[in-house]
Amino acid sequence: MQNIYYTTRDVYGRQFDYRKFWQKISEQGEVVCANAYAIQRNDDGQIKFQDALRHIGFDVKLKPFTQRSDGSAKGDWDVGITIDVMESAPQVDVVVLLSGDGDFEILMHKIKMDYGVTTCVYGVPELTARALVEVVDQFCPIEADSLLNYSRE
Numbered sequence: 001m002q003n004i005y006y007t008t009r010d011v012y013g014r015q016f017d018y019r020k021f022w023q024k025i026s027e028q029g030e031v032v033c034a035n036a037y038a039i040q041r042n043d044d045g046q047i048k049f050q051d052a053l054r055h056i057g058f059d060v061k062l063k064p065f066t067q068r069s070d071g072s073a074k075g076d077w078d079v080g081i082t083i084d085v086m087e088s089a090p091q092v093d094v095v096v097l098l099s100g101d102g103d104f105e106i107l108m109h110k111i112k113m114d115y116g117v118t119t120c121v122y123g124v125p126e127l128t129a130r131a132l133v134e135v136v137d138q139f140c141p142i143e144a145d146s147l148l149n150y151s152r153e
Contacts, residue, residue: 004098004142005049007124014147021122021146022056025096033088034058037077041065082107094118097136102129109135122146 008016025031036058038050050060061084063077078101089095089111097104100123108119112135119136121128125143133139 003101004122004124007100007127008142008147011124011126012144012147014144014149016142017146017148018053018058019056021098022058029094031057032092033084035081035084036060037081038062039065078103085111089115089117092117094120096120096122098122100124100128100132102131105129105131105135108132112137 004016008014022031022034025034034057036050036053038046038053038060040046040062050062053060061077061080063080081097081099081104085095085097085107095108095111095117097108097120099121104121108121111117112119118138120138120140121132121136122140122142123132125141128139128141
């Protein structure tokens with residue numbers, strides 16, 4: 001979720017409207033599981049953002065922020081997301097992924113083939129991996145109508 005927040009802010013200068021997204025996917029059927037993945041930094045802005053996601057209906061999963069000795073940071077959720085999707089796929093009809101990360105192409109292909117689920121990706125078109133777009137049943141571009149009308153920063 002943080003990746004989409006930063007991506008839309010950087011590309012469009014506005015924030016992604018998570019409430020509108022929730023409404024849109026809720027209209028398409030029952031939301032069985034909705035996880036939001038974030039890095040726990042314990043600053044007020046992050047806490048408010050995570051609380052807002054919980055209020056909408058997301059289960060917010062947090063991973064500690066790790067600062068490496070070389071100054072770089074670590075906070076990758078790819079494996080956790082993959083495990084959660086693999087565990088959920090046998091019990092759902094549709095898997096919706098809010099990411100443009102090409103690393104998820106293999107995951108989306110596998111659950112589509114193994115479980116027969118419909119796969120859908122929401123991503124910023126300019127920053128969504130072509131392989132991911134091509135493997136899913138539906139690609140929903142995140143464009144101006146998916147954003148808040150203002151920036152909160």
